[in-house]
Amino acid sequence: MSFRQNHLLGIEQLAPDEITTLLDLSDEYVALNRAAEKHGDALNGLTQINMFFENSTRTQASFELAGKRLGADVMNMAMQASSIKKGETLIDTAMTLNAMHPDLLVVRHPHSGAVDLLSQKVNCAVLNAGDGRHEHPTQALLDALTIRRTKGRLHRLNIAICGDIAHSRVARSNMLLLHKMENRIRLIGPPTLVPSAFAELGCEVYENMEEGLRDVDVVMMLRLQKERMDGGFIPSEREYYHLYGLDAEKLAHAKEDAIVMHPGPMNRGVEIDGSIADDINRSVIQDQVEMGVAVRMAAMDLLARNLRERRAAASDAA
Amino acid sequence: MLYSGPRNATPERKGLPMTTTLLTNVLLIDPEAGTETEGSLLIGEGVILSLGDAVDATDVDEVFDCRGLCLAPGIVDIGVKVCEPGERHKESFGTAGRAAAAGGVTTIVTRPDTHPAIDSPETLEFVARRGREDAPVRVLPMAALTKGRNGREMTEIGFLLDAGAVAFTDCDHVITDTKVLTRALTYAKARNALVIGHIQEPGLSAGACATSGKFAALRGLPAVSPMAERMGIDRDVSLIEMTGVRYHFDQVTTARALPALERARKNGLAVTAGVSIHHLTLNEYDVADYRTFFKVKPPLRSEDDRQAVVAAVASGLIDIISSMHTPQDEESKRLPFEEAASGAVALETLLPAAMRLVHAGDLDLPTLFRALSLNPSKLLGLDTGRLAVGAPADLVLFDPHAPFVLDRFAMLSKSKNTPFDSARMQGRVRATWVGGQQVHGKPL
Numbered sequence: 001m002s003f004r005q006n007h008l009l010g011i012e013q014l015a016p017d018e019i020t021t022l023l024d025l026s027d028e029y030v031a032l033n034r035a036a037e038k039h040g041d042a043l044n045g046l047t048q049i050n051m052f053f054e055n056s057t058r059t060q061a062s063f064e065l066a067g068k069r070l071g072a073d074v075m076n077m078a079m080q081a082s083s084i085k086k087g088e089t090l091i092d093t094a095m096t097l098n099a100m101h102p103d104l105l106v107v108r109h110p111h112s113g114a115v116d117l118l119s120q121k122v123n124c125a126v127l128n129a130g131d132g133r134h135e136h137p138t139q140a141l142l143d144a145l146t147i148r149r150t151k152g153r154l155h156r157l158n159i160a161i162c163g164d165i166a167h168s169r170v171a172r173s174n175m176l177l178l179h180k181m182e183n184r185i186r187l188i189g190p191p192t193l194v195p196s197a198f199a200e201l202g203c204e205v206y207e208n209m210e211e212g213l214r215d216v217d218v219v220m221m222l223r224l225q226k227e228r229m230d231g232g233f234i235p236s237e238r239e240y241y242h243l244y245g246l247d248a249e250k251l252a253h254a255k256e257d258a259i260v261m262h263p264g265p266m267n268r269g270v271e272i273d274g275s276i277a278d279d280i281n282r283s284v285i286q287d288q289v290e291m292g293v294a295v296r297m298a299a300m301d302l303l304a305r306n307l308r309e310r311r312a313a314a315s316d317a318a
Numbered sequence: 319m320l321y322s323g324p325r326n327a328t329p330e331r332k333g334l335p336m337t338t339t340l341l342t343n344v345l346l347i348d349p350e351a352g353t354e355t356e357g358s359l360l361i362g363e364g365v366i367l368s369l370g371d372a373v374d375a376t377d378v379d380e381v382f383d384c385r386g387l388c389l390a391p392g393i394v395d396i397g398v399k400v401c402e403p404g405e406r407h408k409e410s411f412g413t414a415g416r417a418a419a420a421g422g423v424t425t426i427v428t429r430p431d432t433h434p435a436i437d438s439p440e441t442l443e444f445v446a447r448r449g450r451e452d453a454p455v456r457v458l459p460m461a462a463l464t465k466g467r468n469g470r471e472m473t474e475i476g477f478l479l480d481a482g483a484v485a486f487t488d489c490d491h492v493i494t495d496t497k498v499l500t501r502a503l504t505y506a507k508a509r510n511a512l513v514i515g516h517i518q519e520p521g522l523s524a525g526a527c528a529t530s531g532k533f534a535a536l537r538g539l540p541a542v543s544p545m546a547e548r549m550g551i552d553r554d555v556s557l558i559e560m561t562g563v564r565y566h567f568d569q570v571t572t573a574r575a576l577p578a579l580e581r582a583r584k585n586g587l588a589v590t591a592g593v594s595i596h597h598l599t600l601n602e603y604d605v606a607d608y609r610t611f612f613k614v615k616p617p618l619r620s621e622d623d624r625q626a627v628v629a630a631v632a633s634g635l636i637d638i639i640s641s642m643h644t645p646q647d648e649e650s651k652r653l654p655f656e657e658a659a660s661g662a663v664a665l666e667t668l669l670p671a672a673m674r675l676v677h678a679g680d681l682d683l684p685t686l687f688r689a690l691s692l693n694p695s696k697l698l699g700l701d702t703g704r705l706a707v708g709a710p711a712d713l714v715l716f717d718p719h720a721p722f723v724l725d726r727f728a729m730l731s732k733s734k735n736t737p738f739d740s741a742r743m744q745g746r747v748r749a750t751w752v753g754g755q756q757v758h759g760k761p762l
Contacts, residue, residue, distance in 0.1 A: 091652050111654035112538040113608030132656070133538030172538060197535040 003302040006310070007119045007126040010135035011176040019144065019177065022298050023154075026145050029294035029301075033069070042301040043072035046103040051093075052129070053079040053109040058264060058289070059129050059138075063106045066296035072104065090114060091121055098122040103307060104300055107131075112169075125303035127296075130169050139263055140173035142295040144181070146288050147218055150259050155182045160212055160254075162188040163222035163244060163271050164233075166195055170263045171222060175203060188212035189244060192233045209244055213253040221246055221262045224271050237270050247273040251282070259284050337379040338362035339754075339762075341715070344384035346370070348705045349391065349688035359389060361711040364754035368707055382762040384715060387748060390687045391703045392424025392455075392712035393668065394694035396485075396514075396592065397568060398643040399661070400426070400457075402448055403441070404433030409645035413732040414665065415453025419758035420730050421666040422714030422747040423641070425456040425702060427694070430467070431489040437462040437473045439481040446482050454757040455750075456712070458698065460485045463502050463513060469493040472502040475509050484698050487514035487568070490615050492550065494520055496557065503561040512697065514566045517550030517575065518616060527656050528617045533602045539655060544572035544623060547616065551575045555582045555589070564588045566697060570636055571597040571619050573626035580635060590697055591635070593627055594642035595664055599671045600624070600737060610651045610658035611737045614642070628680050631689055638697065639689040641668040645733030663731045667738045673718060673745030683718070711754035720746040 002017045011019075032040060048067040052060050060076065067074040079093070090109070097105065098121070105126045107115045112132030119126040130136040148154040159178055165171045165187050175198075178185050185203045187194050199205045206212030213219060224240065234240045246260065260276055260283045268274040277283050339361040346369060347354050359369040360378065368374065375381070395418070401408040418426050428445060430436035436445055442459050449457025461483035465471045469491060478486070486506060492515075493499040506513050526542035528534035534541035551567060555578060558565045570579060570591045582589045596614050601621045605612045612618060619627075630636040644661025651658050664671070672690065675681045681689075695703025702712045726739040749759030756762075 089649070089653060109654065111656045113656075114654035116607055117652075117654055131538075132654075133540075135538070169538060172536070195530065195535060197531050200532040201535060 003306070005303065006306060008137055008299050008303060009116055009119060009126065009128045011137050011140050011173045011180070012135065014137075014180070016180050019141070019180065022141060022295070022302060023145050023148060025298040025301060026141070026291065026294045027149075029297040030291065033290070033294055038069050040070045040297070042297075043067060043070035043104070043304055046072045046304055047101065048072040048074045048104040048106065048300070049097060049100075049102045050074065050076045050106045050129075051079050051097070051108070052077070053107070053114075054130070055080065056108055056129070059108065062289070062292045063127075063129060063296050066293050066300060067104070069293070070297055070301060072300070090118060094118045094121045098124070103304065125307050127299060127303070133167055133169055133172070135173045136169040137173050138292070138296050138299060139170045140177040141299070142288055142291040143174055143220065143261060143263070144177055145291045145295055146261065146284050147259070149291070150284055150287070151217060157183045157218055158186070158216040159183050159218040159220065160186045160188055160216045161220045161222065162209065162212070162246065164193045164224050165189055165198060165222070166193050167225050168222050174220065175201060186212050186216065190234060190240075209250050210253050213250060216254045217258055219246065219251065219254055219258055219260045221260065221272050223263065223265065224267055241270055245269070245271055245273060246276055248276065251276060258282070261285065261288060264289070336363070338367065338377075340373065340375060340378040340381045341384045341389060342381060344715070345388045346705055347388055347390035347683045347687050349684045349692040350704050350706070352684045352688075354388075354683050359705070361713070361751065361754050364711055366705065366707055366709050366711050369705060372707075380762070386717065387715055388683065388718050389705075389713055389715050390683070391691040391705055391709075392714050392750065392752065393422050393690045394425040394427065394698070394700065394703055395423045395641050395643070395665065395668065396427040396638060396694050396697070397429055397640045398426040398665065399429045399431060399645060401432060401645055403444065407732070408647050409732045411448045411452040411457065413730060414643070415449075415455050415457070417663070417665040417730040418453070418455045419750045419752070420747060422669045422716060422750050423455060423665055424712035424714070424750060424752045425458060425700070426453070426665070427458045427460060427484060427698065429489050430460050430462040430487065435462045435467045436460070437465050437467070439474065439477040442478055442481045442483055455752050458482070458484045460487055460514070462486065463488050463506070464493060464498065467491045469495055469498060472498070472505055475506055475511055479509055479511055485512040485514050485566070488516070490516045492516055492518055492520045496553070500557055500561060503557055503563040503565075507561050507563040510564070512564045512566060514568050515554050517547055517554060517567050517570070519546040519549035519553075522546040522549065523616075526617065527613060528605070529602050529619050531602065531620055533605070537605070537608070542617070544574050544619060547572045548574045548578055551578045555587065558582070558587050558589060559585070562588070565590075566638075567591040569594050569597065569616065569642065570630070571616055571627060572623045576626060576630050576635060583635070590637045590693070592638035592640050593631065593636050595639055595668050595671050596642070596662060596737065597624065598628055598631065598639065599674055604737065605655075608655040609737075610653065610655055611662060611735050611739065613655060613658055613660050614644075614662055615660040628675060632681050632685060634688075637689065637693040639668075639672060639686075640694070641665050645731060646735045647733055651735055661735070663729070663733050663736050665731060666729050667724065667736055667743070669714070669716060669747060670724075670743040670745045671738060673743070676718070677744055711751050713751045714747060715749040715759070716745060716747045718745050720744065722746060
């Protein structure tokens with residue numbers, strides 16, 4: 001098995017063979033999840049704590065279900081309402097939790113780099129469930145699994161990522177992963193949401209959506225994150241929809257068999273037309289949700305194996 | 319442009335040594351003449367009694383052979399934050415003063431961004447007194463330009479000058495109301511006061527903790543274009559032209575700002591510019607995995623910017639190198655990068671870090687000490703910063719080649735937030751004198 005990580009902090013740290021290992025195992029868990037008896041035992045006896053310093057329904061539910069299906073004891077902590085508001089620092093919170101001997105810590109935080117920082121202070125496996133604008137590795141992995149299963153491969157594809165790239169950790173993780181697997185990436189959006197620095201990261205940047213979508217295999221739409229807007233990135237929602245909303249007309253520029261993806265939750269009529277989102281021939285949005293659970297099971301399984309190995313080695317040494 | 323106020327560059331010191339000390343076979347770094355020559359220097363009565371060929375070695379109390387070492391005028395560091403009053407747990411005059419002495423800094427020019435801000439003669443006198451009592455080096459306080467550094471009303475510039483303020487600055491608070499700023503500059507001009515400004519377009523840089531570019535994009539950090547610094551300098555140059563005030567830009571850190579500075583100089587404006595040691599020796603990539611000890615203000619720049627700014631120091635376009643010493647405790651740094659406090663301690667690492675530029679061939683030693691000692695002294699109208707007969711014996715003796723690995727916990731600063739922890743450095747201070755009195759180093 002080639003997966004050498006102690007934590008899953010980002011795609012940046014993963015090598016292509018580790019990504020493949022993780023996706024292969026995810027395929028097995030997709031099969032398990034579709035079976036009548038959905039229980040595995042990979043995480044039996046382990047404790048998983050979900051710490052979400054930022055609102056999340058879907059990701060948190062997905063991690064919770066993934067842990068429970070593999071037999072972990074799962075606890076959810078809604079950190080927005082907790083002691084962090086009383087002035088406790090992130091490190092203090094981490095130390096407190098660490099004293100409860102968790103094995104898997106799933107963390108989402110509004111600031112880039114916060115999950116890295118936390119992972120340095122605890123002795124369990126940490127999974128990044130999204131940190132600021134930095135990374136959201138399990139989302140990129142579930143997107144990769146979805147692409148691999150529908151397209152039959154995860155290399156030499158033309159993939160367009162459209163919308164609010166600047167504020168999106170999903171876009172960053174996807175860029176890193178898809179580059180590692182040798183795909184061509186186009187970024188499409190207004191220049192206020194796609195800073196020119198992204199061109200230096202090896203992507204082709206398009207302001208015109210029709211041009212950008214020409215002959216692509218995969219169209220990834222991003223949520224227009226209204227809560228991240230300091231104000232004034234785009235003139236109005238309707239102008240945005242006119243120029244960058246994905247409708248049948250724009251999608252016609254992509255390849256005939258191009259698939260449409262969205263990390264959810266969708267703003268129908270802002271970044272994506274409802275009929276495209278629901279088109280079962282084009283949209284794989286529901287598949288993404290399904291793959292999410294399987295990918296998170298695989299990630300926690302692999303991290304738990306490494307954790308058990310480390311602990312066994314430590315007790316042998318002692 | 320010498321200011322002859324009540325502040326005293328050579329304060330009365332108890333127990334002024336009456337002995338004479340001769341340093342021989344030392345490499346004398348003279349920033350005024352731009353030379354480095356091997357020779358001798360005689361210290362006595364608090365001043366440099368003689369140097370070079372003129373030294374008379376008879377009737378000397380102590381003689382020390384300093385072969386292999388360099389002797390330069392002590393560093394005058396403009397923009398040191400000593401956290402008194404308000405945050406003495408981060409730094410006091412005692413610890414800052416000892417750290418300065420260990421770093422070859424013989425004069426610290428303190429920032430007014432304390433709690434409360436130094437914006438009245440009473441608080442300024444407190445700072446001056448604490449400095450005299452506890453610091454083994456000279457302490458010259460700066461005062462805020464506006465009350466509470468709020469950018470609304472000017473401070474009592476006249477009274478503050480009388481109380482010993484050497485310059486006026488709101489530090490990293492940019493005064494956005496140009497009417498308020500214009501009046502303050504006009505008034506300062508009438509009192510011949512020096513104003514120090516932080517050049518930044520505050521709207522554009524709001525919320526930013528990195529410089530825009532590939533690195534910030536990859537790390538997902540809110541970033542500011544280097545153009546914000548250019549906009550800051552352009553605005554301030556207009557106001558300097560309008561008011562005629564003596565003005566110093568605290569930190570010019572980007573290539574884009576340099577032509578604006580050059581034009582202002584050519585147009586005959588009384589402007590000078592500084593840069594922090596961190597912007598000369600580090601770049602944005604040093605932040606790596608969100609290392610908060612590398613979070614400074616303005617944020618670290620690209621390597622192209624760093625090289626341009628180093629070249630500007632070499633050419634003399636940028637006049638002054640300072641430490642921008644900013645102590646922060648562990649708590650305020652052990653946070654996610656965006657939330658962590660800005661600033662780094664640097665009194666002790668200023669010279670070893672600057673020696674990187676010398677060892678890299680970017681600067682020679684006289685040019686370095688022109689920026690560290692001579693120019694800041696000239697800017698403040700001090701008689702220090704020179705190797706000249708009769709000048710105060712504020713001196714630093716250092717080994718330019720001695721290698722070491724920095725251990726932040728071995729530093730004398732109360733706060734240990736240095737970006738150079740575990741860094742390999744070359745150049746160690748062996749001894750420091752202030753007014754002829756040795757304040758650091760083993761007895762020779």
